[in-house]
Amino acid sequence: MTHDTTVTTRLLLVVADGVRADMLEEEMDAGRAPAMAALRARGRSQPISTSFPSVTGPAYVPFLMGKHPGRVGLPGLRWFDRARSIKWAPSQSRSYAGIDIWHVDSDIAPQVPTLLEYAQPSIAAMSMIGRGATHGRIGRGVAWMARAAPSHFRGDLLGWRAVERQATAAFLAKFGAVRPRFSVLAITSPDKFAHKFGCRSTEVRTAIRDVDDAIAQAQTLAARGGWLDSLHVWVTGDHGHAPVHEHFDLHGWLEGEGLRVLAHPRLNVTSPDVVLMVGGNAMAHLYLAPAERTRRWWHTHAASWDRTLDRLVAHPSVDLMAVSLSDSVVQLRHTERGTAEVHRHVGAGGTRWSYLAEHGDPLQLGGTLRDLDACTAWEATSATPYPDALVQLSWLAAAARAGDVILSASDGWDLRARFEPVTHVSTHGALLRDQMTVPLIVDVPTQRMPQRTTDIVPSALQLLGVATDTVFDGRSFLR
Missing domain, CATH: 3.40.720.10 (Alkaline Phosphatase, subunit A)
Structure with a gap:
């Protein structure tokens, strides 16, 4: 009101x-x-x-x-609707880089x-x-x-x-x-x-x-x-x-892994194994088990996807990989700096964030940080290579319309080598x-x-x- x-x-x-x-x-x-x-x-x-x-x-x-x-x-420039809830959506997908821009206000x-x-x-x-x-x-x-x-x-x-x-x-x-x-x-x-x-x-x-x-x-x-x-x-x-010098064909890489990939602008793929939604073009959502209408958390996907994701995060184009362990916990992966978890919890003082760097420090924050509010979480990350990473990753990864896996590209790279009317020499989208x-x-x-x-x-x-x-x-x- x-x-x-x-x-x-x-x-x-x-x-x-x-x-x-x-x-x-x-x-x-x-x-x-x-x-x-x-x-x-x-x-x-x-x-x-x-x-x-x-x-x-x-x-x-x-x-x-x-x-x-x-x-x-609105989890991305492009996203996939697991719930099949949006109208006028070819292959249950959105791309605001085209005619779908008319649907933003209703989305x-x-x-x-x-x-x-x-x-x-x-x-x-x-x-x-x-x-x-x-x-x-x-x-x-x-x-x-x-x-x-x-x-x-x-x-x-x-x-x-x-x-x-x-x-x-x-x-x-x-x-x-x-x-x-x-x-x-x-x-x-x-x-x-x-x-x-x-x-x-x-x-x-x-x-x-x-x-x-x-x-x-x-x-x-x-x-x-x-x-x-x-x-x-x-x-x-x-x-x-930021300047971009290398364009990774993530679409083609996934197909090279033997996967059927649905991605813009190729939306006529039947029974896809994975849906790829790239934006910027320096970030991407990966939707696993796209035939299902409800989201599953990572432990239910791990057995069939861990080896593929290990190879993917090791590619020089991928800086950070985020997978959601629950609606309040996201695991971050970096090929050299290991893994850490971001936890979001609500208490008497409002929403708080913790960064548990027990198996690595992918965000380069110097170790574990606990019980930060939104302002102190921003302050803790503002001078790092990943400003506001704790809050941003926590909310995006848990979003109902977000991918099961979220990728942020390395400096100088993007994740879409095909389908652009102009070859990009500068990019955005990454964290x-x-x-x-x-x-x-x-x-x-x-x-x-x-x-x-x-x-x-x-x-x-x-x-x-x-x-x-x-x-x-x-x-x-x-x-």
Whole structure:
């Protein structure tokens, strides 16, 4: 339940899709992103942690719903529906890289509101999540998809950018007329340019200027309408980016093990032994015994799968492997650093995490850690190669729609050598620092250091004066 305590404050959340936090700082420092630099001067700018998988789609959940993505039914860019519960799903699978993008709003948990539902009137533009937007989902209708699809599937990035600019112009026209309490505008070209040209390329820097120009135009419209003083603009990202040099054909490797594999885009495989869902392309879900409609925990699979997974985790493309021993215990494997377990438990003080490194230290945390809350769990991992690993792995591995095995690729590798319209030279999706770190710029002072993108929703609601009894996975950085 919610109620508004003010009707004046407005927030525009701009998503710089795939922009590295350090790149954005460089552009602001160089004077090439003056609108964002002005926001930084009024508030703060710092890198924060996104969700795992660090992939467009699920990574929009934290900053629009305040929850970790697996907890609201969005475990990946691609996922398999064991329960056969989703409609219009070829082979019981989803891929938000194609037409299934239209199903995102219905796939996420209906009982968890979005910021677009909390603060209205609201507008969404080019956003993966748009549920609750009272004045439309610009860039996601049939006409918009018809314009964007040819460029997307041909890898025509200039064509994609042109369509995106048209969508941004349509958003700004509506933004000026509606004066929304909350709006979200995503600029996705930086991600697409990063995949093709590199995450530090000139093309990505040009796309960052598109983000800055959109902010400046929104502020100009508000100034002309006399409501600039009530408008706040925050900027964040969904995932980072990192150079990739090696592309592992995980699909082909599994077939080489004698397995029948169902994976996008080859969905016409009957009686598969395993379902493979890759996203980013530096992470993957493996669904074992896909004919069954309920999930089993690892001990029931171990006898038939341990040898195959031992060979897989030893491949140089695989950094971390996670298997769920129960709904609260996940085992982590690394070919050289051994195994450890992450335990999640609920007590009088809320949810706590422990890292039991009795047979190795795959996360390089220096040994066993016990009884950490969400904030101290983030602090314990924030400076390591795997930021927020305990919380992220714990929630994702236990999700009903997640794979029985979750893979995070090694630095410099991804897990999908085929089926991409553009050969990737930069990637994301893995539980690695460069891919898990995103920018956050807010135009107001903060009372504590932001940690995760889940912190954005409770902070935004406080800014907007909207009260709620929803329990978020983040906490406000304004109090």
